[in-house]
Amino acid sequence: MSDTAIAPKIIKKFLYVNRKAPYGTIYALEALEAVLIGAAFDQDVSLAFLDDGVFQLTKGQNARAIGMKTVSPAFGALGDFGVTRLYVEAESLAERGLTRDDLMIITHDFENGTTGEVPSIIVVDRARMSNVMAEHDIVLTF
Amino acid sequence: MTTMRPPDAAQCYDLNGAAIEHDEEGYLVDVAAWTPELALQIATTECLVMDDERWDVVRALRSYYEIYQVAPPIRVLVKVLAKTLGPAKGNSDYLYRLFPEGPAKQACKIAGLPKPTGCV
Numbered sequence: 001m002s003d004t005a006i007a008p009k010i011i012k013k014f015l016y017v018n019r020k021a022p023y024g025t026i027y028a029l030e031a032l033e034a035v036l037i038g039a040a041f042d043q044d045v046s047l048a049f050l051d052d053g054v055f056q057l058t059k060g061q062n063a064r065a066i067g068m069k070t071v072s073p074a075f076g077a078l079g080d081f082g083v084t085r086l087y088v089e090a091e092s093l094a095e096r097g098l099t100r101d102d103l104m105i106i107t108h109d110f111e112n113g114t115t116g117e118v119p120s121i122i123v124v125d126r127a128r129m130s131n132v133m134a135e136h137d138i139v140l141t142f
Numbered sequence: 143m144t145t146m147r148p149p150d151a152a153q154c155y156d157l158n159g160a161a162i163e164h165d166e167e168g169y170l171v172d173v174a175a176w177t178p179e180l181a182l183q184i185a186t187t188e189c190l191v192m193d194d195e196r197w198d199v200v201r202a203l204r205s206y207y208e209i210y211q212v213a214p215p216i217r218v219l220v221k222v223l224a225k226t227l228g229p230a231k232g233n234s235d236y237l238y239r240l241f242p243e244g245p246a247k248q249a250c251k252i253a254g255l256p257k258p259t260g261c262v
Binding site: 033036037040042069070073074076077080081 | 206209210211212214215217218221222258259
């Protein structure tokens with residue numbers, strides 16, 4: 001820890017893009033692991049959800065019957081890791097008959113002292129999503 | 143998860159005759175297998191005595207994991223404890239005094255959690 005403090009800290013903007021349903025493959029859990037590692041190393045981490053990836057954020061998930069870990073509870077911890085932006089593509093929601101109300105409520109604390117919570121989920125349209133991708137240094141797709 | 147392989151004696155804690163499997167670093171394989179008695183035993187292998195202060199941290203970790211299914215690394219642990227137990231305890235100097243070899247690593251191990259993500 002202390003050794004790395006000598007070198008100037010390079011912080012990059014990482015975007016982890018989730019495109020797959022939460023269950024049936026290991027992608028969602030692996031992506032989450034990568035996200036938490038990126039955040040633990042003090043990088044500027046954001047997430048994007050498109051295509052079937054939007055299902056990762058839906059309410060009421062329980063994977064017990066298929067013997068997998070339920071993915072969704074960990075999203076609630078992202079704020080503690082300093083991950084405060086979860087971009088969700090509006091078209092992907094609409095194409096699957098989902099609305100914002102079908103998604104979990106995920107929040108993070110206000111920066112700097114003031115108490116209160118801010119929603120982390122930001123629904124954006126496709127055009128804005130491509131801008132979001134362009135704004136990041138590193139885009140990793142799962 | 144259940145494994146087909148029979149637990150290897152070298153990879154288990156012995157809790158009153160019951161074999162509780164752990165990984166090569168001593169973290170429990172099954173979070174649900176944890177009991178306070180087991181915590182005492184793991185603490186002993188870490189050369190730590192469980193006093194009230196250490197129990198507070200271990201309990202806070204267990205309840206955090208129960209909600210989020212995530213084992214927090216040190217920076218996150220500090221933030222979470224500051225919120226739940228107050229700033230005097232959500233403080234890395236304080237936590238290093240309790241768990242000298244790394245608060246997140248040692249306290250997670252004693253709490254029966256996996257090794258914190260991003261902890262190398």
